Amino acid sequence: MTNKIPVGILGATGTVGQRFIQLLEQHPWFEVAWLAASDRSAGKKYSDAATWRLPTPIPSTVAKLVVNSAAPAKDTPKLVFAALDATAAKEIEPAFADAGCAVVSNSSAFRMAEDVPLVIPEVNADHTALIKTQKWYKKNGGFMVTNPNCSAIGLVMALGPLHRRFGVEKIFVATMQAVSGAGYPGVPSLDIVGNVIPYIANEEPKMEAESRKLLGTFNGDHVVPAETVLSAHCNRVAVEDGHTESVSMKLGTQASAEEIINTWNEFRCQPQKLGLPSAPEQPVYYDPAPDRPQPRLDRDRGRGMSAVVGRLRPCNIFDWRFTVLSHNTIRGAAGAAILNGELLKAQGYLA
């Protein structure tokens, strides 16, 4: 028996669910105590229910847990990480919030809901105050917090500190996204071996809208989205993990390359100040090499929780061009939600 906070995982058998379990294995604050998945898995031991796809073995304490069906139960912990697809999330997550759980979700279902915080702790930790406007919170302390789409998170980590200092007015972004972002089985290999798919359903509007909400301002009552205009082009490439993005950016006030690079490298924020266990020491790294960042070489910076930026150079149309990369299933999914959970704990919402 430990003193750690017990946590539940919704959608525990999927790709992101497995990442939650992997990343929480040695977590200093949290301990996986409860699992739920679809009815097909319910009642089975986790090691039997899941087709484990990660290179590290299933943590032994989790392997023997019995999977529950995806409904709140007596023994459901207060803190629940959710890795459900959007359709399932729409039904299931509110049920857990309504039962008093703190639902920390990776799903897109409620990201744009008015009273649901969409949070990257380095960028908009104060948005969690939206929780207090949720009906569940008022009723019994239950609530819901979300993290953004895997394509938005690396971009907004790079833009966050610049927006605060210089204002970010316009963004062109073209992504080259890894196949793991589509889950499992996800993209058929015939579609991607030696190929590019220039389309990911709903990804561009999500990326654009979520980025504006993340860069927005909490005005004590609701979030006013940033006025930044984004135009996204989302592509899938034959990469296992790590989303690479080509960006052109117009700033509100002029900034030199040196100022921008320093802003990135020196950027520290709530997660670093609060000492959140999953927070990377340095959220954004600027790599001066001419051909970086690259997914295979850079996705694991900061244990997969940092964004890596490179190739800052003038843009012929806007002010600056650069490339940004982040690990889509760690920083862009399970790791993002865990960091949100840590932030909520530090902010006192789990009490």
Added chain:
Amino acid sequence: MTNKIPVGILGATGTVGQRFIQLLEQHPWFEVAWLAASDRSAGKKYSDAATWRLPTPIPSTVAKLVVNSAAPAKDTPKLVFAALDATAAKEIEPAFADAGCAVVSNSSAFRMAEDVPLVIPEVNADHTALIKTQKWYKKNGGFMVTNPNCSAIGLVMALGPLHRRFGVEKIFVATMQAVSGAGYPGVPSLDIVGNVIPYIANEEPKMEAESRKLLGTFNGDHVVPAETVLSAHCNRVAVEDGHTESVSMKLGTQASAEEIINTWNEFRCQPQKLGLPSAPEQPVYYDPAPDRPQPRLDRDRGRGMSAVVGRLRPCNIFDWRFTVLSHNTIRGAAGAAILNGELLKAQGYLA
């Protein structure tokens, strides 16, 4: 013995040189009669000198040709296709023009030279008139004509007909370029398997400057580049053949989606009117499927000589977003030069 026009190939053993030989195998007008390569290959039979990397066999008539060193000789044909790297081209190509050859080059060495036409026959066939300003032409009828970089060609084929009708003012483009674009041995497999390289040396400035020259106007004396402003982001991906490009575009006058799509699909130009043998029946195809074009499925449209466009949709910043794809070693290299050679023949420059 045939009545075909004999042609020479400079750099015959390399990747593009091999494509020249493959594409010319059944050519109705031209016949490969003379080969040159580096001193390492000179004196050898072509089948011994080249490490043939194409799926179709070496044409038997070419296999037995003896490779010459890369200097003009008595038996060098008037028409010479050049597939040299830029450094070699800088020295060797002028020597052939000076010897009276029509050098139709795929190299970047002289593309931006004031008196050298940079030509896509569908877009700016009239630029070949620059030939008459070349000192070699005045001396003995020798001259030099070039085709653009493989990343510029698909883009400009899509922009050409739009520019003529609506004006293209600004272009943001992010490329995902195939490894064959780097020649052989080219990109080490360790750099690209499961990876993206967000950098190709000199590619972005080339793509930007060449596009402006291609869309420019020949004023009877020299070419005035188009005022189109381009901002390019060039990336390498694990695709064998076919460059995919995400584009945002600002037009001079408003155009509806239907007008743009019709402009593409109905676009025919000099190569089609002149019946040039390598000209695709339809230079630009618009594919209405939501997830096209894709390199594996679309690069061979029009025997690799067409550009395929898809995903036309409004842009939040400029007017329109779309994706364009073209075959980089056919339309973007050897096929482009052969079509230039055919144009020159039809225009009477080879007489």
Added chain:
Amino acid sequence: MTNKIPVGILGATGTVGQRFIQLLEQHPWFEVAWLAASDRSAGKKYSDAATWRLPTPIPSTVAKLVVNSAAPAKDTPKLVFAALDATAAKEIEPAFADAGCAVVSNSSAFRMAEDVPLVIPEVNADHTALIKTQKWYKKNGGFMVTNPNCSAIGLVMALGPLHRRFGVEKIFVATMQAVSGAGYPGVPSLDIVGNVIPYIANEEPKMEAESRKLLGTFNGDHVVPAETVLSAHCNRVAVEDGHTESVSMKLGTQASAEEIINTWNEFRCQPQKLGLPSAPEQPVYYDPAPDRPQPRLDRDRGRGMSAVVGRLRPCNIFDWRFTVLSHNTIRGAAGAAILNGELLKAQGYLA
């Protein structure tokens, strides 16, 4: 209206069904006249029902055909090519044979049935005589003929002429199979990008048993399988098309490298003698280069209908080692069945 023989396609919307339609587009004897697929597709126009995945467009005459449900109907042609998965085939194929159709199947469902010929026309064209033992044939002229698994076909094309001349006693074979062999969606990209899967369900026993039947002898009444012993190791690799196989072989009588290579290169058989339209001019090519065959470079030899062999060298345990490659969706699936159909026509079974 043409004089061609109308043919039907069962499973017309799948990967192999699409290949049938593509390969039959210009066929001199056959013409696609009738399509069937699952109930989900039945009643739709083919171009709406199929997610076409081939680089060449849907033939226009086929695009507008309406898809039938998979049951014999009045207008079902006599000759039906079947591209069903094994479970569906088990029910559906006998129904068509029972209705008097000549079912030429790519499925594994009946390959090992006692009275069903399993045929590679170059290897065992005489096995089609088994047709006369089928109850359907006796009843109304309907029958069923099959082609082997895509992993067996290249191997047996290489072994066939050697077995006839020298006897093949033992075979150790390790395959590296393309993802298209698994159909669509087939292998998830997360499983194969930068990876190898050392397992394909049921493939090894199929490959072993089918090879013995193919190399066996028709004794006037049934097929006596060859006594060749095979040990297969089947692996999946990140290749689009083309199965590569490493083989060690023990012969019944000694043969020199020269004898073996000549046996391969000179091998011609029924399909070549009968002038079957899909027959490759040369069924087996030996490539003397040290590093061939390779899927990307060699799968299209003989329009995808030839097997390419290379690296013949002594084996430390058996007699000889070599590598063999064949195109798994052409020679290993749709092309194999079409060649079987042509053989049946030439042999008079379609009258």
Added chain:
Amino acid sequence: MTNKIPVGILGATGTVGQRFIQLLEQHPWFEVAWLAASDRSAGKKYSDAATWRLPTPIPSTVAKLVVNSAAPAKDTPKLVFAALDATAAKEIEPAFADAGCAVVSNSSAFRMAEDVPLVIPEVNADHTALIKTQKWYKKNGGFMVTNPNCSAIGLVMALGPLHRRFGVEKIFVATMQAVSGAGYPGVPSLDIVGNVIPYIANEEPKMEAESRKLLGTFNGDHVVPAETVLSAHCNRVAVEDGHTESVSMKLGTQASAEEIINTWNEFRCQPQKLGLPSAPEQPVYYDPAPDRPQPRLDRDRGRGMSAVVGRLRPCNIFDWRFTVLSHNTIRGAAGAAILNGELLKAQGYLA
């Protein structure tokens, strides 16, 4: 200043050299103190000389070391790890041994030399006694020890414990080897994206001969190779790291599947008993899943130092078939040499 043993790296800038530096970063016994590379790099700071290709950063203490030319110098440490190509090794390694160094080499140059130990510490730790027969050792304590080719090491780790208990008489093995095994730049991407290369120069004879030496017996004076007969087929596939091998095996005495699996799982040897820091806790893992081992999922077992075996099943020709996988640049190269260095320290050869 630490109490660690200073070590040198020959060929420090290459792929394997970089792995040495990475793996030695936190080593409890050894400390990188001296680097050498080609003349092109000599005199430069390591961070300037090397094109670092690993996802973890260059250790800061190594980054600032100045690279030496590849000749023994006054400050060359006693223990030198060598990551030279075979041609360079043939000249350079003896010079270091002659200067009194303990050369622990990954090169093939001297692996088969009569008096040079070829060692996998789990398999034949006693072969290091060959050192005493080396002329250098007799002169001044210098000597040379090698580790096998990356294709042999995983196979022999699996065979070692079986050979000891049951005798291994015959082995068929077909490999699917990762591109990192060819170093950098190594395999051109055009050769391997979507392709298989069925040939690696000299690999098959190396794999066969080295395996016999590794499984052989040190008779007090020299090594008598095992009588095991091997027939190897070596292939290159589009995998970053991790060699997968399909194996058929004939044993000297019969063994059940259970006995074989237990022999693997329970196998512990000198490195484990001596507590060598790089030794994996369990050298060989048997994975009972039907589709394992796979390079992406299993190469990092035991921090990349374990071999993973799966798919044990009867062979139609020999006794058993199975698949084995090991990490080619860790267990198959730098990690192997470091473990050899640790063994030599534990055995007292570095005193």
